[in-house]
Amino acid sequence: MVKIIIENLGQKELSLEELNKTALYQFHTNSIDWMHYCGGKGRCTTCKMIVVKGIEHLSGQTHAEKKYELEGLLKENERLACQVRVNGDITVRVPDESKLPHMKYSA
């Protein structure tokens, strides 16, 4: 079964029931609160995730992601959770700027 590991949420492991869904969808269906200020429309970068492993298992960059990368708001190993579809095992981290005050993050 395909898994998402969130490294700085205590190595939280999500087993995915469905593939080709956005990472944001996977977080929410697994009851993980993840910042998404624009509601998943690709109009902000608050849903950014740092991809530690498995970036090759993600769908290609969307127009919104390319735009933010050109503007210097997304690095090579960063993707927008609302834009990217997950099709294999990945390990991610929540960036400091996207941490929610009520969540308990680990190192």
Ligand code: FES
């Ligand atoms: S929630 Fe705004 S770009 Fe993803």
